[in-house]
Each structure stands twice: as structure tokens, then as C-alpha cells.
Amino acid sequence: MWSLSNIAANIDQWLNANMSPTWALIVEMLIAGVAVIGLFAALGLVLVIMERKVSAWIQIRLGPNRVGPKGMLQSLADTLKLLVKEGMTPGGADKLLFNVAPFVAMIVAMLLLAPIAFAKDFQLWDLNIGVLYISAVSSISVISILMAGWASNNKYSLLGAMRSGAQIVSYELSAGLAVLAIVVLTGSLRISDIIQAQENGWWLFKGHIPVIIAFIIFIIAVTAETNRAPFDLAEAESELTAGFHTEYSGMKFALFFLAEYVNVFIVCAIGATLFLGGWMPFHIGNWHAFNGVMDWIPSSVWFFGKTFFLIFVIMWFRWTFPRLRIDQLLNLEWKYLLPISMFNLLLVTLIAIMGWHF
Amino acid sequence: MFLKQYIQDIWGAIKSLATGMKRTGYYFTHHKEIITQQYPDNRDTLLLPERFKGEVVMTHDENNEHACTGCTACELACPNATIKIITKFDVDAETGKKKKAIDTFVYHLELCTMCNLCVEACPTGAIKMAQTFEHSVFDRSQLTKKLNKPGSKVRAGVE
Numbered sequence: 001m002w003s004l005s006n007i008a009a010n011i012d013q014w015l016n017a018n019m020s021p022t023w024a025l026i027v028e029m030l031i032a033g034v035a036v037i038g039l040f041a042a043l044g045l046v047l048v049i050m051e052r053k054v055s056a057w058i059q060i061r062l063g064p065n066r067v068g069p070k071g072m073l074q075s076l077a078d079t080l081k082l083l084v085k086e087g088m089t090p091g092g093a094d095k096l097l098f099n100v101a102p103f104v105a106m107i108v109a110m111l112l113l114a115p116i117a118f119a120k121d122f123q124l125w126d127l128n129i130g131v132l133y134i135s136a137v138s139s140i141s142v143i144s145i146l147m148a149g150w151a152s153n154n155k156y157s158l159l160g161a162m163r164s165g166a167q168i169v170s171y172e173l174s175a176g177l178a179v180l181a182i183v184v185l186t187g188s189l190r191i192s193d194i195i196q197a198q199e200n201g202w203w204l205f206k207g208h209i210p211v212i213i214a215f216i217i218f219i220i221a222v223t224a225e226t227n228r229a230p231f232d233l234a235e236a237e238s239e240l241t242a243g244f245h246t247e248y249s250g251m252k253f254a255l256f257f258l259a260e261y262v263n264v265f266i267v268c269a270i271g272a273t274l275f276l277g278g279w280m281p282f283h284i285g286n287w288h289a290f291n292g293v294m295d296w297i298p299s300s301v302w303f304f305g306k307t308f309f310l311i312f313v314i315m316w317f318r319w320t321f322p323r324l325r326i327d328q329l330l331n332l333e334w335k336y337l338l339p340i341s342m343f344n345l346l347l348v349t350l351i352a353i354m355g356w357h358f
Numbered sequence: 359m360f361l362k363q364y365i366q367d368i369w370g371a372i373k374s375l376a377t378g379m380k381r382t383g384y385y386f387t388h389h390k391e392i393i394t395q396q397y398p399d400n401r402d403t404l405l406l407p408e409r410f411k412g413e414v415v416m417t418h419d420e421n422n423e424h425a426c427t428g429c430t431a432c433e434l435a436c437p438n439a440t441i442k443i444i445t446k447f448d449v450d451a452e453t454g455k456k457k458k459a460i461d462t463f464v465y466h467l468e469l470c471t472m473c474n475l476c477v478e479a480c481p482t483g484a485i486k487m488a489q490t491f492e493h494s495v496f497d498r499s500q501l502t503k504k505l506n507k508p509g510s511k512v513r514a515g516v517e
Contacts, residue, residue, distance in 0.1 A: 060391060060392055062392055316379060319382060320375075320378045320382040340368075
């Protein structure tokens with residue numbers, strides 16, 4: 001049976017049989033790094049063309065349809081174009097910060113991939129504080145935006161970066177509280193434990209209404225955290241030209257663009273892991289025939305299917321809702337999402353203590 | 359009382375957001391009804407909206423006669439000097455009287471903003487907006503057009 005965990009185990013065996021354990025570990029780390037970079041490139045290409053097609057269909061257009069079959073190679077052509085363009089640094093810019101900022105954005109996105117379980121027994125690093133690690137590392141991404149905005153020496157960039165700072169600092173709270181609801185129910189911060197706890201049903205179905213509320217709050221908060229519409233005040237094309245990446249061009253701009261899409265993938269993967277059972281197949285009670293068919297579908301397909309469904313929902317938000325003003329944005333967080341998620345966390349704790357969940 | 363208002367606000371917000379998502383979701387699942395025109399592919403069957411304005415033309419009938427009296431109302435109405443009318447004096451063959459008539463109707467397409475004010479101003483309905491739009495040329499001087507056809511004259515009974 002071919003599965004991602006089998007392939008990984010075979011490579012591990014072959015390397016350990018042919019070289020010393022230290023070298024085997026180094027080669028495995030190299031392979032993992034190359035795989036992560038490859039996943040990044042593939043995700044960037046797929047998500048950009050997916051966004052353009054989804055937006056076109058929602059706006060009753062056709063979307064890109066010239067390059068390749070049905071326009072599917074459009075993002076590849078765009079990437080080639082960006083690769084050969086000159087990466088300008090403006091005269092008054094802070095050269096070091098300006099050039100480092102896009103790489104900080106990328107490195108944060110790469111670090112976040114470590115604890116995500118892509119399939120059954122297929123995970124780069126199953127550390128015991130996985131959820132805490134994710135919420136800690138994901139808040140570094142605001143540093144790259146602030147660096148880019150400050151170093152550009154441009155009022156639009158600075159305004160965009162400051163808005164983004166206020167936005168991410170506030171929405172981290174409700175995203176964290178929504179994640180805490182699942183941690184309280186599972187009793188563990190380890191990603192593999194959280195997935196294992198959903199073997200007999202996903203938390204979204206097992207946890208009654210409080211978990212559904214937590215899920216909705218999580219989706220709203222991560223949409224804000226990844227700076228996507230309706231919370232895209234940091235780039236706000238109609239107000240700030242392009243916000244914090246106004247002055248960027250060529251591949252440095254592409255890195256910011258790529259980091260945004262990879263961040264969307266990561267938060268959707270975390271949402272799928274916490275609320276929709278990660279790679280766990282969909283089971284209904286005692287329907288053994290149905291459950292058997294569901295088990296037959298590979299676990300990686302389940303994981304990517306759920307993640308892409310959530311990505312589609314976030315794209316759907318983007319092309320439906322108008323952008324919020326900065327005061328409306330902060331009102332929504334501090335007057336609605338935060339009190340609700342705090343109260344909701346108490347309810348979930350009560351459910352966990354009394355054992356009312358299925 | 360405050361709590362009731364608070365929950366009502368949230369409920370109203372969720373309901374209106376769901377209404378919007380239902381609309382866009384309908385569009386997403388029914389993407390056969392495309393509103394955009396696939397322009398270079400359907401040049402023969404292109405459907406332009408009725409009020410689309412491409413350029414100013416002067417209508418001529420089958421006798422090569424137009425309705426322009428050379429009153430220059432359009433030239434005065436034009437906000438950016440797109441139209442220049444050059445008049446001449448025709449001598450009537452029977453009475454020997456001089457009569458003002460149009461010699462050349464000069465139209466600078468490169469200056470025109472398609473504001474339609476000249477068509478509104480024309481008292482005799484001599485000019486109208488055409489729906490042609492493929493105006494690109496290699497030499498800018500080709501955009502300066504002469505709207506009255508050679509040898510044409512004003513239709514009898516217009517004045």
C-alpha cells in the first residue's frame with residue numbers, strides 16, 4: 001500500500017542501512033527542507049490560479065483562459081515574469097530591513113509547517129506543545145509587515161503596517177481563545193493527540209454548539225490574521241495603493257505574495273486539524289459499510305480536501321464582503337468576538353468537566 | 359435589555375452576511391451565465407449596450423446629403439475643442455444670394471471624451487454617436503477626421 005508515511009519509513013530505512021545515523025539524519029533534514037520548498041512553490045501556483053478562478057466564477061466572468069489548458073498555467077507564466085524582473089530598492093529606504101522583510105515573512109510561514117500532520121503518521125515535528133508553537137510563531141509574521149512598512153520610507157506603507165499591527169495584535173486573542181476551546185476538550189497541546197481524540201467523530205460534531213461558535217470565531221480571526229479581505233486594511237488597494245508592499249517589486253514582492261497564500265493554507269490546515277479531524281476520515285456512528293468506504297480514501301486526500309474546502313470558504317468571504325473600516329474592525333474584535341469567545345470558553349470548559357461531549 | 363439588543367445585533371449581522379454569501383454562492387455554482395464578452399473571439403457576434411459611445415459620425419442619406427447647417431452649436435458645446443467647423447458661402451444659382459454652408463467638419467478623435475454634449479446640442483440631428491471602437495492607428499494624424507463626405511450637401515428643407 002502506497003502512503004506518505006510508508007514512503008517516509010522506506011527512505012528512513014534505506015538511509016540508515018547505507019550510512020551512519022548522523023548522516024542519515026542530516027540527509028533526511030535536507031530532504032524535508034527541499035520538500036517544504038517544493039510544497040511552497042506548488043501551493044503558491046495552485047492557490048493563485050484557484051483564487052483567480054473562484055473570483056471570476058463568483059463575479060460571473062471566465063477568468064484566466066489563455067495560457068495552457070483552461071488557463072491553468074497562468075500563474076506559472078506570472079511567476080516566470082516576476083523572476084526575471086528587477087528587484088528595486090528605493091533611495092530613501094532602510095536597505096537592510098527592506099531586503100530582509102520578505103524573507104522573514106517566508107521563514108515564519110516555513111516554520112509553521114513543522115507541526116502540521118499532512119497524513120497518517122506523516123509529520124515533520126510532533127512536538128508536545130504544537131498548538132502553542134503555532135500561535136507563538138504565527139504572531140512573528142506581523143514583524144515582517146512592520147519591517148517592510150517602516151523600511152520603505154513611504155507613508156502608505158507605514159499606514160498599512162501600523163494598521164496591520166493593531167489588527168494582528170487584537171485578532172490573535174480571539175484566535176487563541178477559539179483554539180483553547182479544543183485544547184480544553186482534548187486535554188493536550190500535541191497535534192497528534194488532538195487528531196487521535198477525533199477518531200470517533202470530529203470536534204465540530206462532538207462538541208455541541210459552543211465548538212461551532214468557536215469554529216466560526218476561529219475562521220473570522222484567522223481571516224483577519226492573514227490580512228485577507230474583508231480585513232485587508234494592511235494592503236487596501238483602493239486606499240493605500242498596496243499598503244506595506246507598495247515599494248516592493250520583482251521576486252521580493254512575489255515572496256510577500258507567496259507568504260500570504262502559504263499563511264492562508266497553514267491557518268486552514270490548523271482549522272482542519274483542530275475542528276475537522278485533520279486526516280481522520282468522516283465516520284457516521286455504526287454504519288460499517290459507509291465507514292469502510294471512507295477509510296479506503298487515503299488520509300492525505302482527507303487532509304488536503306478539508307484544508308482546500310476551508311481555503312475556498314475564505315476566498316468566498318473575500319469576494320462577497322466589503323472591507324471594514326479600522327474602527328469597525330477593532331469594534332468587532334473587542335466588543336463582539338473577544339467577549340463571546342471568553343464566555344464560550346467557559347461553556348466549553350463546563351462541557352469538558354461534566355463530560356457532556358460525545 | 360442591553361443583552362437582548364446585543365444578541366439581536368449579532369443575529370442580524372450573521373443573517374445579512376449569509377444572504378450575501380448565498381448570492382455569490384449561487385453565482386459560483388451557476389457559472390454558465392457569463393456577463394462578460396469574449397471580445398477578440400466573438401467580433402462577429404459582439405453585443406454592445408445601446409448607450410455605448412465609440413465616436414462621433416455624421417449621417418448621410420442615399421443622395422449623399424446630410425442635415426448639418428454649419429451653425430457651430432456643437433463646436434460651442436464641446437468642452438475640449440474636439441470639433442472645428444469650417445464654413446463657406448454658397449451662391450444660389452437662381453437668386454444670386456449668398457448662403458452660409460458647411461465646408462469641412464473637422465473631428466479630433468484623439469481629443470474626444472465621448473461626453474455626448476455635441477449630439478445633445480445639435481438642433482437638426484445631423485451628428486450621432488457610432489458604436490465602433492477599434493480606433494488604434496500607427497500615426498496620430500489619422501485620428502483627425504473629416505466627417506462630411508466629399509461632394510455632400512445639406513438636405514433641402516432642413517433649414
